[in-house]
Amino acid sequence: MPGIVVDRGLEGVNVGETVLSNVEGEVGRLTFRGYDIDDLAPKATYEEVVALMLHGTLPTAAELAALEAKLSSLRALPDATLALLRALPREAWPMDVLRTAVSSLSLPLPHKPSGVHASDVDAALSLVAKTTTIVAAWDRLRQGLEPIAPHPTLGTAANFLYMKTGKEPTAEYAKALDQYYVLLVDHGYNASTFSARVTASTNADLYCAITAALATLTGELHGGAPSQVQDSLVDVGSADKAEQWVRDLIKRKGRLMGMGHREYKVRDPRAKHLEETAKRLNNGGGSYAIARALEDAWNKVIAEEKPQARIFANVDFYTAPALGALGIPSDEYTCMFACSRMAGWCAHVLEQYANNRLIRPQVTYTGPEVHPFEPIAERGREPAGSARS
Numbered sequence: 001m002p003g004i005v006v007d008r009g010l011e012g013v014n015v016g017e018t019v020l021s022n023v024e025g026e027v028g029r030l031t032f033r034g035y036d037i038d039d040l041a042p043k044a045t046y047e048e049v050v051a052l053m054l055h056g057t058l059p060t061a062a063e064l065a066a067l068e069a070k071l072s073s074l075r076a077l078p079d080a081t082l083a084l085l086r087a088l089p090r091e092a093w094p095m096d097v098l099r100t101a102v103s104s105l106s107l108p109l110p111h112k113p114s115g116v117h118a119s120d121v122d123a124a125l126s127l128v129a130k131t132t133t134i135v136a137a138w139d140r141l142r143q144g145l146e147p148i149a150p151h152p153t154l155g156t157a158a159n160f161l162y163m164k165t166g167k168e169p170t171a172e173y174a175k176a177l178d179q180y181y182v183l184l185v186d187h188g189y190n191a192s193t194f195s196a197r198v199t200a201s202t203n204a205d206l207y208c209a210i211t212a213a214l215a216t217l218t219g220e221l222h223g224g225a226p227s228q229v230q231d232s233l234v235d236v237g238s239a240d241k242a243e244q245w246v247r248d249l250i251k252r253k254g255r256l257m258g259m260g261h262r263e264y265k266v267r268d269p270r271a272k273h274l275e276e277t278a279k280r281l282n283n284g285g286g287s288y289a290i291a292r293a294l295e296d297a298w299n300k301v302i303a304e305e306k307p308q309a310r311i312f313a314n315v316d317f318y319t320a321p322a323l324g325a326l327g328i329p330s331d332e333y334t335c336m337f338a339c340s341r342m343a344g345w346c347a348h349v350l351e352q353y354a355n356n357r358l359i360r361p362q363v364t365y366t367g368p369e370v371h372p373f374e375p376i377a378e379r380g381r382e383p384a385g386s387a388r389s
């Protein structure tokens with residue numbers, strides 16, 4: 001239609017405001033409420049960042065202790081959710097299970113049909129606390145093992161690893177996962193966050209908004225990518241095969257998962273932290289060495305074949321060798337993303353409620369002109385005068 005601009009993919013379209021995170025794609029900087037992730041990743045715990053997102057400031061020592069205790073008290077799952085998990089088929093994909101189980105968390109809550117209910121910071125903390133429990137419980141149930149009750153004193157990351165095996169993780173493993181959780185907490189109006197905000201803008205409650213976000217995260221163009229990075233690393237096989245592998249991929253116009261980003265025109269700032277973690281946990285070898293060689297090969301081949309393209313490693317690329325080294329199965333990588341992002345999604349939903357306007361964009365209609373209704377007896381007939389000879 002003349003005069004109407006269609007922005008497929010909303011690229012570059014500004015659809016709102018947030019104080020929660022800032023993605024500076026040209027310089028490769030990510031900040032949460034003004035704090036650079038380069039400072040937060042080595043210096044803050046996940047719980048400190050949860051407080052930052054949901055309460056607005058970094059916590060004092062006393063506030064942090066109170067938050068940690070609260071999260072710990074909220075980790076156990078309601079009976080209805082645990083029963084649901086037990087009833088699901090063992091071959092179910094962990095993200096489908098997580099989406100279904102998170103949705104069930106609102107079932108025991110009193111429902112108020114009109115308006116937002118149970119959608120406050122306490123509900124957000126409950127979701128943050130229970131998400132890791134669901135992922136760990138499902139990992140055990142699908143192996144025919146009983147879920148392990150949350151540890152009363154461990155933090156979010158250490159407790160997650162504990163709930164998988166019943167053994168307290170090493171400080172190095174706990175710190176590595178904690179840092180992963182810190183890095184992925186928030187990222188502007190990414191697709192899943194936007195989806196949550198659209199849902200919240202109808203006054204649907206927090207659980208509905210988060211369920212929408214979880215569904216949106218699953219796709220390979222968003223949170224589904226790291227499992228496929230892992231598949232690529234296995235397919236490449238060894239560092240010396242990386243360059244030929246990339247050349248073959250480019251020749252058949254394939255996509256390398258973990259590369260490219262709508263916002264970042266340089267390397268994703270989260271990638272360097274995850275690369276360091278992957279390198280350390282793999283002692284510089286294993287899947288880390290293949291990933292490193294693959295990134296080098298990618299940068300070389302892209303510079304030759306598509307010199308204008310600015311397609312660099314994103315957050316998902318080194319997620320695969322980092323989480324793999326922690327013993328996390330690759331079909332759970334998207335769930336790990338969700339465990340972290342839960343705090344960011346909730347903060348965005350609460351921000352949406354605080355200054356809400358229904359999100360309802362326009363679309364350009366490109367179908368047929370208005371035309372007469374055909375009674376059912378006349379449908380499928382050749383129009384008069386067009387009979388076949």
Ligand code: ACO
Nearest residue numbers: 220221222223225254255256257258259260261262311314
């Ligand atoms: N591999 C190969 N080519 C790529 C890649 C890639 N990973 N990413 C972009 N391109 C190419 C496209 O083929 C296209 O080329 P063309 O212009 O010759 O057709 C061009 O770059 C633009 O691609 P778009 O998909 O239009 O760009 P967009 O801004 O939508 O890309 C996206 C962002 C979807 C993330 C893309 O880079 C991609 O598919 N990456 C792989 C999947 C991935 O890693 N997803 C996780 C993203 S991070 C996150 O969500 C947490």
